[in-house]
Amino acid sequence: MQGATLRYTSCSDPDREVFVKAYRGEEGAHAMSTLEALRSATGGNGSGPSNFGIVRPLAYCTGPRTLVVERAPGRPMPDLLTDPAAAERVARLAARSLHAFHASDLPCESPWGPAEMLDRVGQAGALITVACPELTEPVNRIAAALADYPTGYESRPSQLDPKPDHFFFEDDRVTFIDLDTFASADPAFDAAFMSARTAALTETAGVPAELARAAAEAFLEEYFSVAPPGPAGRFAINHAYALLQLTLYAVRHQAGGWRELAAARIGAALEACALAESQPECPSQRI
Numbered sequence: 001m002q003g004a005t006l007r008y009t010s011c012s013d014p015d016r017e018v019f020v021k022a023y024r025g026e027e028g029a030h031a032m033s034t035l036e037a038l039r040s041a042t043g044g045n046g047s048g049p050s051n052f053g054i055v056r057p058l059a060y061c062t063g064p065r066t067l068v069v070e071r072a073p074g075r076p077m078p079d080l081l082t083d084p085a086a087a088e089r090v091a092r093l094a095a096r097s098l099h100a101f102h103a104s105d106l107p108c109e110s111p112w113g114p115a116e117m118l119d120r121v122g123q124a125g126a127l128i129t130v131a132c133p134e135l136t137e138p139v140n141r142i143a144a145a146l147a148d149y150p151t152g153y154e155s156r157p158s159q160l161d162p163k164p165d166h167f168f169f170e171d172d173r174v175t176f177i178d179l180d181t182f183a184s185a186d187p188a189f190d191a192a193f194m195s196a197r198t199a200a201l202t203e204t205a206g207v208p209a210e211l212a213r214a215a216a217e218a219f220l221e222e223y224f225s226v227a228p229p230g231p232a233g234r235f236a237i238n239h240a241y242a243l244l245q246l247t248l249y250a251v252r253h254q255a256g257g258w259r260e261l262a263a264a265r266i267g268a269a270l271e272a273c274a275l276a277e278s279q280p281e282c283p284s285q286r287i
Helices: 027-042 084-103 114-131 133-146 187-199 209-226 229-233 235-253 258-278
Strands: 005-009 017-022 057-061 066-070 156-158 167-170 173-176 183-185
Touching (some): 027 057, 027 066, 084 156, 084 173, 084 187, 114 258, 133 235, 133 258, 183 187, 187 235, 235 258
Antiparallel strands (some): 017 066, 057 066, 156 183
8 A cells, every 4th residue: 555645634623634655665764854854954834935844744654564644734736726817826835845956955965866767768768668568669658768868967966756746836925835755956846746747637636638738838838947957958868768767657547538538648748859969958848
């Protein structure tokens, strides 16, 4: 039951909620120590439009291998994107908060780079092509492009698995609730993954397509307005990787129209690879 999360509400205090996440191995113990270290480094929750907070861990139970965390204040990002009046503001606040995370001096001893990415590319490609043999050739082309990942970037504190539903908003405060994969990596990776997943909220959370796409574009525009130029030049290749992983999500869940969705995402990933090769210094704004 790796990653399964349950919500518990106190019978004596209905406003008191905790979340319990189950793990197969001892990853939960590492997640607990990571959250404690990050909260200590940040002083808990930040405030203001350019700051962020970290969810408060309460306990790790070794027997059932479960991590207990306090409910983050506010509401998750997908809930807020259904309101056209708030969607752009929320997306831009998410971008500023993620950039603040990347620009911080958070303690990080775990490097993550192209070698780790290529391992995941191989795993994803194998599963995708078993389910969709017709995608074998384009998947192989994407893998070849990702094997030529740019060098010389500065690794920064990164989430590696940023998801809109892991960003909780209360006024101008953003709290991150899941940092199991916290590592030192290319910040362009997080930016590409977050924008791709925001655009995909139409399939994963029922956000109207126009709002999801507009939010993803606003997120990117805001992120690259405050980030140094380096990550922008590596966005396209990271976007290709993010789209490959989203294709794997579609293949695993096999919701209605999943084959067409998988083909469309692989096609978009190929376009991102072509853009990375032809315009390596220009960020892609294609979501």
